[in-house]
Amino acid sequence: xxxxxxxxxxxVGHRDNKDxxxxxxxxxxxxxxxxxxxxxxxxxxxxxxxxxxxALRFLAAAPEQRRQVTNPxxxxxxxxxxxxxxxxxxxxxxxxxxxxxxxxxxxxAAWGDFEFPGVEELGGNRFWFYQVPHHEMxxxxxxxxxxxxxxxxxxxxxxxxxxxxxxxxxxxxRLHTGGVSxxxxxxxxxxxxxxxxxxDAERVxxxxxxxxxxxxxxxxxxxxxxxxAAAQTAEVQPVxxxxxWAPRESMDELRxxxxxxxxxxxxxxxxxxxxxxxxxxxxxxxxxGEDLVAFYMTPSYWLWDPSSVVFLSFxxxxxxxxxxxxxxxxxxxxxxxxRKRMAASAAGRRWRVMLSALAGATGIYGILAxxxxxxxxxPDSLPGVLHxxxxxxxxxxxxxxxxxxxxxxxxxxxxxxxxxxQWQRGLPSYGWALAILGGLAMWGxxxxxxxxxxxxxxxxxxxxxLLVAVYSGYGEPPLKRALSGLTALAAVSGAFGDVLSxxxxxxLGLASASLAAAFNDMAADVRQAIPGVGMLFGLLILxxxxxLNFLLSVASGFIHGLRLNVIEFxxxxxxxxxxxxxxxxxxxxx
Numbered sequence: 358x359x360x361x362x363x364x365x366x367x368x369v370g371h372r373d374n375k376d377x378x379x380x381x382x383x384x385x386x387x388x389x390x391x392x393x394x395x396x397x398x399x400x401x402x403x404x405x406x407x408x409x410x411x412a413l414r415f416l417a418a419a420p421e422q423r424r425q426v427t428n429p430x431x432x433x434x435x436x437x438x439x440x441x442x443x444x445x446x447x448x449x450x451x452x453x454x455x456x457x458x459x460x461x462x463x464x465x466a467a468w469g470d471f472e473f474p475g476v477e478e479l480g481g482n483r484f485w486f487y488q489v490p491h492h493e494m495x496x497x498x499x500x501x502x503x504x505x506x507x508x509x510x511x512x513x514x515x516x517x518x519x520x521x522x523x524x525x526x527x528x529x530x531r532l533h534t535g536g537v538s539x540x541x542x543x544x545x546x547x548x549x550x551x552x553x554x555x556x557d558a559e560r561v562x563x564x565x566x567x568x569x570x571x572x573x574x575x576x577x578x579x580x581x582x583x584x585x586a587a588a589q590t591a592e593v594q595p596v597x598x599x600x601x602w603a604p605r606e607s608m609d610e611l612r613x614x615x616x617x618x619x620x621x622x623x624x625x626x627x628x629x630x631x632x633x634x635x636x637x638x639x640x641x642x643x644x645x646g647e648d649l650v651a652f653y654m655t656p657s658y659w660l661w662d663p664s665s666v667v668f669l670s671f672x673x674x675x676x677x678x679x680x681x682x683x684x685x686x687x688x689x690x691x692x693x694x695x696r697k698r699m700a701a702s703a704a705g706r707r708w709r710v711m712l713s714a715l716a717g718a719t720g721i722y723g724i725l726a727x728x729x730x731x732x733x734x735x736p737d738s739l740p741g742v743l744h745x746x747x748x749x750x751x752x753x754x755x756x757x758x759x760x761x762x763x764x765x766x767x768x769x770x771x772x773x774x775x776x777x778x779q780w781q782r783g784l785p786s787y788g789w790a791l792a793i794l795g796g797l798a799m800w801g802x803x804x805x806x807x808x809x810x811x812x813x814x815x816x817x818x819x820x821x822x823l824l825v826a827v828y829s830g831y832g833e834p835p836l837k838r839a840l841s842g843l844t845a846l847a848a849v850s851g852a853f854g855d856v857l858s859x860x861x862x863x864x865l866g867l868a869s870a871s872l873a874a875a876f877n878d879m880a881a882d883v884r885q886a887i888p889g890v891g892m893l894f895g896l897l898i899l900x901x902x903x904x905l906n907f908l909l910s911v912a913s914g915f916i917h918g919l920r921l922n923v924i925e926f927x928x929x930x931x932x933x934x935x936x937x938x939x940x941x942x943x944x945x946x947x
Contacts, residue, residue: 360662361636362605363938365391369598369621375590378599378618379583385614386942388601389634393591409434409570409577412441416564419557423565434573435580437566444559451553458546464532465539467515468507472538485518486532493528500526575944586941601941602633629778633658636938643668645711648704653923657933661772667922668711670765672718674918677758679910680748680866681873682723683730687907689716715914722746726866730903731873748870754863756804762859763797765921766790766852769930781831785845788824789929791817793852822846855925861917869910876902 366388370378382388392398426432468486476483489497494514497504502524508515518524523531537545590599603611608624615622627633635658637647646668650656656663679685692699692712699705727733727744734740748754767790774786798814801807830841876898884895 359638360656360658360660361638363389363602363627363633363636363658364605364608364624365600365627365631365633366603366608366611367598367600367623368615369596370618372592372595372597374618375587375597376583378620379586381614381618382599383579383583383586383941383943385607385610386940387607387611388603388941389636389938390586390589390941391600391602392589393598393600394589396588398589408442408581409438409574412438412445413567413570413574415441415445416560416567416570419560419564421561421564422567423561425568426565427568429569432566432569432573434570434577437563437570438577440559441563444556444563448553448556448560451549451556455546455549455553458542458549461533461535461537462539462542462546464534465542468517468539470539472540473536479519482519482521485520485524486534487516487518487527487529488513488532489516489527489529490514496526496528500524579943582941602627602938604636627658629659632935634938635935637662637664639665642710645707646671648707648711649919649922651937652919653927654931654934655937656931657935659776660931660933660935661776663769663772663926663931666768666772667926668714670926671918671922672711672714673722673761674862674921675715675914676718676720676722677862678865678869678914678917679719680722680726680869681728681730681910682720683728683732683873683903684869684907684910685716685720685723688712688719688911692716719914722866726870728870728873731870731875731877748863748867751863752804754867755860756801758859758861758863759800759856760797761862762856762921762925763793765859765926766855766929767793769926773930773932779831781828784824784828784831786929788821788828789848789852791821792825792849793821793856795819795821796853796856822849852929855928858925859921861921865910865913865917869906869913872906872909873903876906 368378368382464486467488473484490513491509497516502518502520504516504518506514506516518527535542586599590597592598603624611624612622614620635655637644639647639662643665646664646666649667649671650664676685679688692709696709699709723729724740724743726746726748727740728748729740734744736742736744746754746757770786770790770793774783774790777783795814795816795818798810798817800814802809802811802814825845826842828842829845830838832838833841879902880895880898883898884891887894
């Protein structure tokens, strides 16, 4: 639940063992490389190479597949990748060439088969081809140009104009026919079609390696990553230098590696002006929160880690929006059915935990709200005893949503204030937290008619806004500091609006429960109105209605549950964006 501290590491070694060192560092897998050359910066900006996967997609998409070779003895993954990518480019060029020639042939079809005369034979003139609508022919009659109508149909006249330069004032643009005759174009098209057939046959032949090539993808990408890492080093013969960000906790292991490979290693802590990458440190069950955070932005290295808070708050918000224990059971059943498939990848395992948490939060809130596929349990039953929230009680549910919103935003401001090294710079954030909680207390006092709560809230809000006004421009000249304080106070209306945004938890939860109950009532009415077959129609309404409501509720839970975190919450607590930590690490297992 924190951002791991990094050091800037510089490694210097002899050029002779550079490849061996890069392979070892890739195996170590703890460095985020910093490019030291212009070429390296360009590579770093584009990210890791995906050529191997592109080659596999190209082969797998072939309409005809050969029998797969399983013996790897004659298999060369790098050569297959090279041939596949070269063949893909050749096919692309051949298809473009075929389309170009076909267009030329179509444009010349109306003029028949002829050979273009040379420019000298025409006294420096050229042929210009036009497809002119009949009603525009009068323009040519008055143009003074030398032209000849070769052919006509029911719509157009096909005209050749003889001129040194492209004629001006023609009623239609010229047809692009080029300077090659139609018979020669047909010969060229045949040659291109043959080349395409040969290239397609090569592609089909290469498909025999798809299975082995898929297994070799990680190794090819590892090789490409090493080549890219080599391009990011700086060389001054006979030595080279490599620079990277490394977790401070990995420095002992890195120094041992440097000693084994005769490397000079230097590690320094980052300056406040630098922007190291962000590496999260969370317990395994909460790592899906990192995906939720990264979906919108990666927090700056100098901020705090919001991923665990986002994980928990997203689950709570999702549960309040879906608000039905029956739907929670359905979501849990889906997770149970697909649990093995989700366990096949690291991302799947993270989201299996996330979806389980969503189902659990929805189930707890649905039980408290007393909604089981829209059915309210009898008061004397156990589910009825656990039914303590009335979604139809607007006063209570609105108050609950507002309290959650104010607490969420106040926490964001407190965490934002704690990140500053100078405590004075964090006071505006603490001030906003006080102002939000003070405003909540004042609003609550109006509902409870409690004078002490009103006074306490007013004092808290006053102190909070004073901190905002006085310390928002800390460190600036007096006049500019005063202006910064006044400008900061203008965000009061924004804070008020952001707290009220959490009312969507109540509104969407009520909508979900109400729609579920409406489908139940509709099905019951149909069953009673149509004896016999009404049972079937009623069952159909129940299944389709609840399926639709389940999908809408889940979609709303994801969209609005995430929105409250990445818009309202991040606005107050995560104000600076960083870049993710991408380790130079090996993918292929030994």
